[in-house]
Amino acid sequence: MKSELTATGLNVAAPRRPSRGAFALFGERAIESLVYLCGISAIVFVFGIFFFVFKEGAPFLGKLNFAEFFFSKEWIPTSSVQPKYGIGALIVGTLSVTFLAMAIAVPFGLGAAVFVSEFCTGKVKETLKIVIELLAAIPSVVWGFIGLSVMSPVIIAVFHVPVGVNLFNAALLLALMSVPIMVSIGEDALKAVPDSYREASLALGATRWQMVYRVLIPAAKNGLLAAVLLGVGRAIGETMAVLMATGHAIKIPQSIFDPVRTLTATIAAELGETSQGSAHYQVLFLIGVVLFSITFVVNLAADLVVKGIKKK
Amino acid sequence: MMNLTSLNRGALFGAIVTLAASLLLTGCGKSSDSGKRTTVANIGSDTMVNLAAAWAEAYGSVDKTVLIEVNGGGSGVGIKGLINGTAELANSSRHMEDKEKAELKEKRQLDAKEYTIGFDALSIYVHKDNPLNEITMEQLGDIYRADGKITKWSELGVTAIPGAKGDEIIRVSRQNNSGTYEYFKEAVVGKKNEFKLGSLDMNGSKDVVELVGKTPNSIGYSGMGYANASVKMLKVAKKKGDPYVAPSIAATHDKSYPIARPMFFYTAGEPAPHLKKYIDWTMSADGQKLVADTGYVPLPQK
Numbered sequence: 001m002k003s004e005l006t007a008t009g010l011n012v013a014a015p016r017r018p019s020r021g022a023f024a025l026f027g028e029r030a031i032e033s034l035v036y037l038c039g040i041s042a043i044v045f046v047f048g049i050f051f052f053v054f055k056e057g058a059p060f061l062g063k064l065n066f067a068e069f070f071f072s073k074e075w076i077p078t079s080s081v082q083p084k085y086g087i088g089a090l091i092v093g094t095l096s097v098t099f100l101a102m103a104i105a106v107p108f109g110l111g112a113a114v115f116v117s118e119f120c121t122g123k124v125k126e127t128l129k130i131v132i133e134l135l136a137a138i139p140s141v142v143w144g145f146i147g148l149s150v151m152s153p154v155i156i157a158v159f160h161v162p163v164g165v166n167l168f169n170a171a172l173l174l175a176l177m178s179v180p181i182m183v184s185i186g187e188d189a190l191k192a193v194p195d196s197y198r199e200a201s202l203a204l205g206a207t208r209w210q211m212v213y214r215v216l217i218p219a220a221k222n223g224l225l226a227a228v229l230l231g232v233g234r235a236i237g238e239t240m241a242v243l244m245a246t247g248h249a250i251k252i253p254q255s256i257f258d259p260v261r262t263l264t265a266t267i268a269a270e271l272g273e274t275s276q277g278s279a280h281y282q283v284l285f286l287i288g289v290v291l292f293s294i295t296f297v298v299n300l301a302a303d304l305v306v307k308g309i310k311k312k
Numbered sequence: 313m314m315n316l317t318s319l320n321r322g323a324l325f326g327a328i329v330t331l332a333a334s335l336l337l338t339g340c341g342k343s344s345d346s347g348k349r350t351t352v353a354n355i356g357s358d359t360m361v362n363l364a365a366a367w368a369e370a371y372g373s374v375d376k377t378v379l380i381e382v383n384g385g386g387s388g389v390g391i392k393g394l395i396n397g398t399a400e401l402a403n404s405s406r407h408m409e410d411k412e413k414a415e416l417k418e419k420r421q422l423d424a425k426e427y428t429i430g431f432d433a434l435s436i437y438v439h440k441d442n443p444l445n446e447i448t449m450e451q452l453g454d455i456y457r458a459d460g461k462i463t464k465w466s467e468l469g470v471t472a473i474p475g476a477k478g479d480e481i482i483r484v485s486r487q488n489n490s491g492t493y494e495y496f497k498e499a500v501v502g503k504k505n506e507f508k509l510g511s512l513d514m515n516g517s518k519d520v521v522e523l524v525g526k527t528p529n530s531i532g533y534s535g536m537g538y539a540n541a542s543v544k545m546l547k548v549a550k551k552k553g554d555p556y557v558a559p560s561i562a563a564t565h566d567k568s569y570p571i572a573r574p575m576f577f578y579t580a581g582e583p584a585p586h587l588k589k590y591i592d593w594t595m596s597a598d599g600q601k602l603v604a605d606t607g608y609v610p611l612p613q614k
Contacts (some may be wrong), residue, residue, distance in 0.1 A: 076506055078488045089509075148519070153526045160477045162529040165512065243515055248487075251510040259512055269487040269515050272385060275392065280489075 050292060057285030064286070075250050077270070077280040085283045087290070089250045093260035094294070096167055096253055097242060098235045101174035105231055108175065109182025110224060114212055116183060117190040129187075136180035140240040143173045147245030161257040165247040168256045173241045178231035185230060189223020190216055222306050229302045236295060239264040263291050350586055351379045356390020356403030357491050359432055359517060359535050360575055363606045364403050367594055370602060374593060378586050387491040394580050395419055400587060402578040405432055405491040422581035429594055431609035433536040433559045433572040434496060435545040437484075437521055439528045441474040446547045446556040449500060449570055455481060455531065456496075458506040465529070476528035483511035484520050484532030492517060496533050499571050533571075537608050564609040575608070 064085070072086025116128055151172070152164030159168075193216055201211040217224065247259025248269065267284050274281045354364055361384035368380035380401075387406050393399030395416050413424050436452065438444055444465075451468060454460035462468065464479040485507060486493040501507055512530075514520045520534040525542030536559050539545055547556035550570045563569035577591055593599050600610040 074509065076488075076509075079506055081504055081506070148522060149526065152523070156475075156477060156527065162476065162478045162480050163482045163512070163527055165523065165527075244519070247512045248514065249510050249512045259510075261513075269513070270489055272389065272489075274489060275388070 050289075053285055053288045053292065057282050057289055060279060060282035060286060063279070064283075069286075073250065073252055075266070077283060083279065085279075087263065087266075087287060089252050090261055090263045090266055090287070091290070092252050093167075093246065094236060094262040094264070094291075096260060097170050097174060097246060097262055098232060100167060100171035100256060101178065101235045102228070102232060104171060105175035105178045105182065105235075106228055109179045109227070109231060110186055112179065112183045113186030113190060113224075113227070114216075117187045118208070118212055118216065129184075132180050132183050135176065136184075138177075140177065140238060141244075143177060143241040144244030147173050147241060151245070155257070159257060163247060163257070163259055165245055166257045166259045167246065167253050170242045170246040170260075170262075171256070173245050174235045174238055177238065177241065178234045181234055182227045182231045185227035186220075186224050189220040189227060192223060193219045225302060225306060229298065232298060233295060236291070236298070237264060239268045243268055263287050267291075349377055349379045351381055352401055352587055352590065353383075353393070353399045354380050354401045354403065355383045355385060355393040355399040357387040357405040357575070358384045359405045359492055360403040360608075362537065363430070363575075363603060363608055366602045366606050367599060370598075371590060371593060374598075375586070375589065378590060380590065386489065388489065391578065394424070394578055397580075400579065401583075401591075404576045404578055405573060406494060407576070408578055416580060420580055425579045425581065425583070427577040427579075427591055427595070428574045428611065429577050429591075430575050430600070430603040430611060431564045431572055432575050433564045433569055433609055434492065434499070434533050435536045435539065435559045436548060436571075437524045437532045437534060437539070437543045438546060439473065439475075439524060439530065440542055440544050441528055442470065442476075442544060443473065444468060444470050444546065445544075446549065448549045448552050448554075450551055452500045452548070453502065456483060456485070456507055456511070457501050458508045460508060473528050478529065480529060482527055482530035483508065484523055484527075484530050485511035485513050486517075486520065486533075487513050487515050492534065495573055496571075499573075500533075535608070537606055561604070561609045565612045572609070 068084070068086050070091070071088045072084065073089035073092075074084040074086040075090065076082075076084040112128075112132065116125060116132075120128065147169050148165060151169050155161065155164040155166070155169055197215050197219055198211060201215045202208075206214065242262050243265035246261060246265065248261050248265055249259035250261050251258060253260050267287055270280070271284050274284065354368065356364075361382060364380075364382045368382045371378065371380055387402075387404040390399055390402035390404055391408055391412050394402040395412065397420060408424050408426065416422055416424055436447060447468070451462060454462040463481055465471075465473060465476075465481055466479050468481075486496070497503065497505075497507065512523065514523060514532075517534045517538050520532045521538040521540060521543055524530045524532040525540060536545070545559055547558045548570055549556045555568075557563045557569045559569055559572075564572040577594075579587065579591075582588075583591060595611065603610040
């Protein structure tokens with residue numbers, strides 16, 4: 001039996017090569033189209049999601065008073081007398097939380113990226129990287145719980161403010177959530193700068209710090225900008241943590257210790273119990289469209305900035 | 313070499329068939345096993361979800377053939393589930409609206425059947441260090457209503473709350489589609505009025521109490537069952553001059569406590585025998601004991 005097997009094996013060995021070639025050719029084509037599909041699927045999904053969100057909200061567009069929608073701060077969608085759909089305060093809430101979070105996170109995130117990539121080695125570097133990645137693994141609902149139960153009394157006691165769930169609390173959480181992303185991507189960007197740049201600047205007599213801010217940061221700015229923007233995306237899109245830590249109050253903030261409400265948290269809190277197809281439901285989807293547009297504008301602006309940098 | 317591969321393939325195929333067959337067999341065994349237990353989808357009010365879960369768990373030892381699956385989401389979600397047929401038993405902390413009854417009739421040709429299974433008293437919570445003990449419904453209205461005048465603790469006669477920063481009243485409320493929000497609006501703010509914007513709208517009964525316990529300046533409303541050591545429940549009077557009543561079981565039954573409401577089960581048409589048995593059990597002495605244990609107000613004893 002065994003010898004027979006070997007014999008047949010040998011017999012077919014000669015014509016095997018071309019048939020395998022044909023298979024390989026077919027296989028290659030199949031894999032190629034599969035990869036192509038994977039590539040364009042992202043576009044299909046993005047447009048699909050946008051279309052779906054828009055379709056759910058669209059029937060209300062005709063009845064919508066755009067000036068009231070964008071600029072009024074009166075969000076009373078379940079009123080039995082006169083529902084009001086003003087998302088002005090919510091837009092301000094989202095933008096202010098994101099902005100404050102980035103004001104905290106960008107220096108820390110990029111600073112940490114520079115430190116991890118340029119100034120530390122060996123065990124310290126490995127430990128730092130692992131711990132920072134652990135920070136990214138904490139679920140957002142846990143962050144929210146920390147904001148509500150741990151940070152809120154601390155903020156009241158330390159800053160002498162009447163309420164501890166506020167803009168500052170949420171921005172701090174969002175900063176902590178987006179720092180790990182900035183560190184990993186920022187570090188990759190700095191690592192991608194060729195060592196010859198470092199060697200050249202050191203050879204010219206630059207100190208390590210001069211090398212970092214005169215050579216490495218300009219050379220890696222596209223990557224660093226991408227790191228910051230991914231952080232911004234995380235901050236705008238975050239829902240659960242801001243729902244619990246912002247205070248979820250419809251209010252234009254006067255100080256960083258005022259409670260606010262974001263677009264995402266409003267959708268999360270209200271969509272669940274809203275009956276499908278009602279005006280409230282459609283407006284919540286329109287808020288989704290607004291969120292989508294904000295992130296689109298941020299990404300587009302980033303692309304343009306990066307292209308502008310390249311041209312220079 | 314090729315034959316070897318085909319041999320391997322054969323072996324692999326055989327293995328898969330065996331695996332599939334064994335899976336199928338064990339699968340069959342399992343399904344006939346769990347087939348003995350009838351599941352009941354029990355969806356609705358977040359206020360009632362603790363109670364419903366406690367009932368469902370205790371009922372496991374009363375009738376082993378029935379499994380009650382409890383889910384929250386809100387009274388509206390439960391009733392919607394009843395209309396769509398995804399829920400067999402809806403928990404609701406408000407009466408079913410006529411519109412919803414009509415929808416059920418139209419979609420499933422069934423009439424809603426209502427069972428009162430206990431009461432929920434909405435307590436007014438303040439921080440445990442707040443010296444305030446009593447409040448009237450009018451004052452509550454003035455705090456929460458859009459055109460209400462009260463925004464500072466000093467306007468309620470409270471001058472110093474230990475640990476509080478400033479005089480501002482921090483209003484804690486609920487998200488605008490929760491049953492508790494609706495009920496508080498109806499009972500305190502008024503159906504034709506709006507809430508004052510800028511309150512902290514928490515996404516759950518427990519979060520309200522949690523936040524009030526952490527914020528000395530705050531006031532909030534939530535179910536009586538959610539009280540803990542860091543908060544205090546205020547006595548409430550219907551209007552100035554009336555007696556102040558603490559939220560309690562007796563005060564709910566004799567209707568002297570002004571912010572209390574019944575809790576309901578709804579079924580679509582007559583319940584199946586196993587479900588009827590469950591509903592009867594929840595209203596029995598054993599079932600009602602759990603109502604009190606979870607912090608709600610049981611039915612008056614007959």
